[in-house]
Amino acid sequence: MTHILAAGDHFVSPEFFIHAVRSRVPELDLTFSGLTLPWPHEPFGPVDTVDEASGTIPELIAALAGAEIAVTQMAAFTPEVFRQCPVLKLISVCRGGPVNVDLAAATAAGVIVSFAPARNAVAAAEFAVGLMLAAMRRVVATDSELKSGSWRGDYYAYENVGIELDGSTVGLVGYGAIGRIVARILIAFGANVITYDPYADPAAIAADGVEVVDLPALLRRSAVVSLHARLTPETRHLLNAENLALLPDGAVLVNTARGGLLDYTPLPALLTSGRLGALALDVYDIEPPPADWPLFAAPNVIMTPHLAGATRQTAQRAADIVGDDIARYLRGERPQHVANPLVFEGLVTGSVR
Missing domain, CATH: 3.40.50.720 (NAD(P)-binding Rossmann-like Domain)
Incomplete structure (x- = not known):
């Protein structure tokens, strides 16, 4: 027995x-x-x-x-x-x-x-794409403002409207089980998907219709960047101030992988200046984040409490x-x-x- x-x-x-x-x-x-x-x-x-x-x-x-x-x-x-x-x-x-x-x-x-x-690969992949859409189209902010009694017609002004996945370049940092499903969903939307993953098989990635690039090229070319790498000593703060500066103006950044992949220190200033168009987070370097965390006061931030795989x-x-x-x-x-x-x-x- x-x-x-x-x-x-x-x-x-x-x-x-x-x-x-x-x-x-x-x-x-x-x-x-x-x-x-x-x-x-x-x-x-x-x-x-x-x-x-x-x-x-x-x-x-x-x-x-x-x-x-x-x-x-x-x-x-x-x-x-x-x-x-x-x-x-x-x-x-x-x-x-x-x-x-x-x-x-x-x-x-x-x-x-x-x-x-x-x-949880399917769950996390679907959640990541959901956060992309919510961040790109101001879904959370406009919902909150409308419920508080504010009808923001100015969001229809050209300089305030969002972008579409169809025709946009989306960069995936990491192409494991989750990243691959995200790519499949994004391709169905009509996005151009590129990835950086030094451990994945380039031939297999190419067969999925995804282009393999180095990290600087991914950051320079992507309207949306989504993190799907494992956290290791080598990948901690993989996206730091130097790398984040490569993003095009108004880019959207999504992290549903691990908080330590991202250096959060430069993000409030990038969001306030508009260099970073929107940020969507499901993971944090400290969970839960402290009450005085600067990103709570930053504009165009969506936060969820580590729910992507749930x-x-x-x-x-x-x-x-x-x-x-x-x-x-x-x-x-x-x-x-x-x-x-x-x-x-x-x-x-x-x-x-």
């Missing part, structure tokens, strides 16, 4: 995980326990050696008693957890990267870590992806999405435990 901890939250519930696993291996004798973490009713944050985690270490250790497998989105798997839970053999994290797991500690403990790439389909898809990998593990097969594959090889040869 295998015991599994389903450490869910108020987005992907323990019941989602339990159903996803049980429905894939109904013939196996499995037992489950559940733990509901407080996210998103309480913000996630760093816990010991991991990031973007929810809950406490003591409650997780207690819940893991006897569990060979743990499935979660936000639980914090730190070195202390691995020290206290020697039975644990697999952690399956239903997000694009297992940032809430200390991968080095998991590997040292012989614990496989799997994850769920592209679980759809019901994302929650279900996340559970399904990790359910598939747990089922593979239980059948003695290699999970499809493994962050530390050498551990799996060691387990199946009996050299780790």
Whole structure:
């Protein structure tokens, strides 16, 4: 009998995980326990050696008693957890990267870590395009002003009207799963899509009808720039004051990826001067932003609270992806999405435990 901890939250519930696993291996004798973490009713944050985690270490250790497998989105798997839970053999994290797991500690403990790439790709891509349209056409500002009793007919003046996606050049910084879907949507709108991604296959990108350029060329040519890169030490502040100065006057900038990709310091001045036409943000370098954050007072800014990936389909898809990998593990097969594959090889040869 295998015991599994389903450490869910108020987005992907323990019941989602339990159903996803049980429905894939109904013939196996499995037992489950559940733990509901407080996210998103309480913000996630760093816990010991991991990031973007929810809950406490003591409650997780207690819940893991006897569990060979743990499935979660936000639980914090730190070195202390691995020290206290020697039975644990697999952690399956239903997000694009297992940032809430200390991968080095998991590997040292012989614990496989799997994850769920592209679980929210469709949701995030649709949201990014929605923010583009809202920013380009002043949807949020005009809605707010009309509701407050102001009918701004002057927005119809040529110098105040927005631009269309059809015929515009849109630059995508990053061309992974999300960027590729964004490109497909934009091409359907009639946009000319260019991208900068030094890690992607240029031939595959060209086959999608997208032009590959370097970052300076992308910034100079794009009426709209949308960020879809991963945050790494190399990409932190990838768009800084020097790069932002390359944007054409009135350009629209959208960030639904990670706050650290963007240097926020020069943005208020660029917006006030009109050099940057509009800014749409779903992610921030500090979440939530402090009350005195300068961009709250800047013009032509749309802000949403890190919601791009939040759809019901994302929650279900996340559970399904990790359910598939747990089922593979239980059948003695290699999970499809493994962050530390050498551990799996060691387990199946009996050299780790």
